[in-house]
Amino acid sequence: MFNNSNHAYIKDGWFREINDKSFPGQAFTMAVDSILYQAQSEFQDILIFRNKVYGTVLVLDGIIQCTEFDEFAYQEMITHIAMFAHSNPKRVLIIGGGDGGVLREVAKHSCVKQITMVEIDASVIELSRKFLPTLSDGAFEDERLDLKLCDGFKFLQDIGDSGLQNRYDVIVTDSSDPEGPAEAFFQERYFQLLKNALNPNGVVIMQSSENIWLNLNYLRDLKNTAKKVFPNTEYCYTMVPTYTSGQLGLIVCSNNASLSLANPQRVISEQEQEQLKYYNPQIHSSAFVLPTWADMIINK
Amino acid sequence: MFNNSNHAYIKDGWFREINDKSFPGQAFTMAVDSILYQAQSEFQDILIFRNKVYGTVLVLDGIIQCTEFDEFAYQEMITHIAMFAHSNPKRVLIIGGGDGGVLREVAKHSCVKQITMVEIDASVIELSRKFLPTLSDGAFEDERLDLKLCDGFKFLQDIGDSGLQNRYDVIVTDSSDPEGPAEAFFQERYFQLLKNALNPNGVVIMQSSENIWLNLNYLRDLKNTAKKVFPNTEYCYTMVPTYTSGQLGLIVCSNNASLSLANPQRVISEQEQEQLKYYNPQIHSSAFVLPTWADMIINK
Numbered sequence: 001m002f003n004n005s006n007h008a009y010i011k012d013g014w015f016r017e018i019n020d021k022s023f024p025g026q027a028f029t030m031a032v033d034s035i036l037y038q039a040q041s042e043f044q045d046i047l048i049f050r051n052k053v054y055g056t057v058l059v060l061d062g063i064i065q066c067t068e069f070d071e072f073a074y075q076e077m078i079t080h081i082a083m084f085a086h087s088n089p090k091r092v093l094i095i096g097g098g099d100g101g102v103l104r105e106v107a108k109h110s111c112v113k114q115i116t117m118v119e120i121d122a123s124v125i126e127l128s129r130k131f132l133p134t135l136s137d138g139a140f141e142d143e144r145l146d147l148k149l150c151d152g153f154k155f156l157q158d159i160g161d162s163g164l165q166n167r168y169d170v171i172v173t174d175s176s177d178p179e180g181p182a183e184a185f186f187q188e189r190y191f192q193l194l195k196n197a198l199n200p201n202g203v204v205i206m207q208s209s210e211n212i213w214l215n216l217n218y219l220r221d222l223k224n225t226a227k228k229v230f231p232n233t234e235y236c237y238t239m240v241p242t243y244t245s246g247q248l249g250l251i252v253c254s255n256n257a258s259l260s261l262a263n264p265q266r267v268i269s270e271q272e273q274e275q276l277k278y279y280n281p282q283i284h285s286s287a288f289v290l291p292t293w294a295d296m297i298i299n300k
Numbered sequence: 301m302f303n304n305s306n307h308a309y310i311k312d313g314w315f316r317e318i319n320d321k322s323f324p325g326q327a328f329t330m331a332v333d334s335i336l337y338q339a340q341s342e343f344q345d346i347l348i349f350r351n352k353v354y355g356t357v358l359v360l361d362g363i364i365q366c367t368e369f370d371e372f373a374y375q376e377m378i379t380h381i382a383m384f385a386h387s388n389p390k391r392v393l394i395i396g397g398g399d400g401g402v403l404r405e406v407a408k409h410s411c412v413k414q415i416t417m418v419e420i421d422a423s424v425i426e427l428s429r430k431f432l433p434t435l436s437d438g439a440f441e442d443e444r445l446d447l448k449l450c451d452g453f454k455f456l457q458d459i460g461d462s463g464l465q466n467r468y469d470v471i472v473t474d475s476s477d478p479e480g481p482a483e484a485f486f487q488e489r490y491f492q493l494l495k496n497a498l499n500p501n502g503v504v505i506m507q508s509s510e511n512i513w514l515n516l517n518y519l520r521d522l523k524n525t526a527k528k529v530f531p532n533t534e535y536c537y538t539m540v541p542t543y544t545s546g547q548l549g550l551i552v553c554s555n556n557a558s559l560s561l562a563n564p565q566r567v568i569s570e571q572e573q574e575q576l577k578y579y580n581p582q583i584h585s586s587a588f589v590l591p592t593w594a595d596m597i598i599n600k
Contacts, residue, residue, distance in 0.1 A: 025353040031325045053325040213541045241513045246546010278591040286586035291578040
């Protein structure tokens with residue numbers, strides 16, 4: 001189980017993110033100082049290793065999910081763009097996010113009364129708490145947390161069936177990429193379920209699994225799929241050096257067509273800002289500004 | 301010379317940007333479909349290969365300089381941020397830029413009357429024109445161009461000695477990284493020479509060779525070095541997927557302390573915008589917005 005040389009993604013001491021379907025012709029590679037964990041869970045292949053610059057690295061099905069060094073760029077942006085695009089979020093739902101990073105960021109908002117987190121793979125939570133404890137940073141102990149170990153898609157379907165619609169102010173979809181257990185999270189039916197689970201002024205944000213350099217037409221299609229369901233849909237992104245192309249797209253949606261998602265809807269307090277390393281109101285708005293060629297395809 | 305297997309940076313058909321000094325513990329890799337050229341010039345190791353996604357790739361001393369697919373992100377931003385931060389640039393100096401990309405972008409501005417380009421390595425020009433013709437896109441034939449094959453540092457010194465100070469409205473320093481022939485371009489004496497060559501309202505921009513993830517303290521120091529010479533110095537960046545961390549920092553300076561470098565100083569015409577794939581006025585300003593932790597080190 002703790003084999004140091006036979007892992008398919010590691011060769012000559014380097015982890016290689018080779019994936020000819022998702023990133024043809026290119027691969028980010030990281031030197032492996034030591035392998036901390038390696039196994040096949042019920043749902044996916046899990047690899048955790050140490051790198052001298054990036055610290056502990058979590059890999060699912062061969063794709064880098066987060067590293068200690070740069071994780072805040074992803075966790076803060078996917079969380080706070082949605083949280084500050086809402087004027088007073090009280091009930092928050094996290095789909096996925098087993099590493100605890102989004103949970104940690106949501107928990108920083110004192111206005112939040114209830115956090116529901118739905119993760120399908122208990123071993124990701126367990127291993128992240130053990131090997132990447134700074135990601136959740138104690139947030140799994142937060143009294144506002146209601147943790148559910150089940151499929152996020154099914155959880156949203158059950159909400160619909162039970163008549164508990166319009167519950168959440170913010171929903172963060174922090175899934176892995178569409179290949180694998182998260183496949184259903186990138187289709188129209190999922191956006192419909194999100195809409196049913198959201199309050200009228202609610203905001204939903206999801207990682208797109210792509211960026212403008214890698215798959216611009218896919219992003220256009222994904223945004224158009226979301227638009228069929230939500231009258232207000234925007235594309236923005238965060239910059240993460242260990243993700244392909246150094247950036248990752250996010251899709252943000254609301255039922256409220258007049259809500260300006262690119263602008264924070266409340267003033268960030270000094271105390272809130274002090275807790276954040278990456279997010280600030282200026283970078284919130286900048287994250288929605290695209291290079292011309294990408295803007296013309298995604299936003300026209 | 302056209303050896304397909306023995307190049308130090310290529311192994312098992314993959315080019316590996318391994319550089320333990322500049323990017324320890326990580327390496328971007330690209331599949332090599334074919335090697336177009338490989339040799340040691342008088343100044344540096346030159347490698348040109350084909351990749352199925354990025355097209356033709358130019359590598360100097362083991363560092364990716366540009367690829368056909370994403371070069372416009374660098375060429376447009378380093379050029380047009382400086383060009384639009386000036387209200388009416390007529391005389392432009394390019395230091396380096398042998399691939400012709402910055403020249404192509406400068407030549408798009410009809411207000412420009414004279415372009416001086418100083419490149420030390422004639423073979424970079426020659427090989428780029430042969431293997432990467434879309435980079436210069438005919439701009440080497442531009443009648444406004446005065447091309448000088450010499451050392452940029454010495455060229456600026458000679459300007460000082462000859463009494464031809466205050467000549468240029470915009471200077472773009474498009475050098476390779478400090479390791480190698482471009483070493484002198486990252487020191488205080490160089491900024492002093494740039495200042496001497498610049499008009500009072502002139503704008504100078506240079507590639508920093510680093511980004512906020514890779515070497516934040518170096519960027520703070522480089523900006524502070526520039527600040528000793530220029531009262532107005534800012535850091536901004538462009539996003540390029542084949543550069544380490546997916547982004548590259550730029551240092552922008554002016555003698556005019558009241559000039560807002562983060563805002564275009566003239567309206568971009570529809571005709572000008574149509575010629576650009578990446579740059580637009582919104583991304584000009586966004587390029588100066590940093591994540592909080594980097595902002596606090598670079599700008600405080």
